[in-house]
Amino acid sequence: MSRKTQKRPVRTAATTLIAGLVLSSVFAVGAQAQDLIGSYTAYIGQPDLVDQTGARLTQPWQVLRQDRANFHRYGISQPGDEFDPFFGTIKNRKNMERMAKNGSIDATAAKRLMEGRGLVYVRIYGRGNTGTAINVTAAK
Known part of the structure; x- marks a missing residue:
């Protein structure tokens, strides 16, 4: 093999790798480009820990879903719970697990959710009336 032929596969592999990285970052940015809807x-209390x-x-996502069911369907709330227009429907509450998997729940918020004490702040992302992800953080 000539020297020129030996180098060609290395360049092709490097070019393919770079192209793949560029494409993956473009798709990642597109996937994250959602609206805050x-x-x-929410204050997570003892009633939110059981179905x-x-x-x-x-x-944690189950507790969050139960909190929203308690708030919207059963009229159970604690001081610190706020109204949200999105999880007022059972259909949207059913999507809570998928939305949590597509988003994030930070460690401190997860601990508060599972212990049933403390405030969490929930951001709902999506397009129009369709939620695709939630990000949950500990509220101060």
Whole structure:
């Protein structure tokens, strides 16, 4: 093989790698380019830790969903709970798990959710009336 032929695959691999990195970052930016369609603060109390049958919830997103069901459907709230227009429907509450997987729940917020004490701040992202992700942080 000539020297020129030996170098060509290296350049092609490097070019392919760079092109792949550029494309992946373009898609990542596009996937994150969502609108903030709502936000609210929720105080997580003991009623938010169990479902309607009394079973203890085991995931932070479940507690958050129960908090919104308690607030909107059952009229149960604690001081610090705020209204949100998005999770007033059962359809949107059913999407809470998917939205949490597409977003994030920080460690301090997750601890507050599972212990049933403290405020969390929820940002809802999506397009129009369709939510795609939530980001949950500990409120001060």
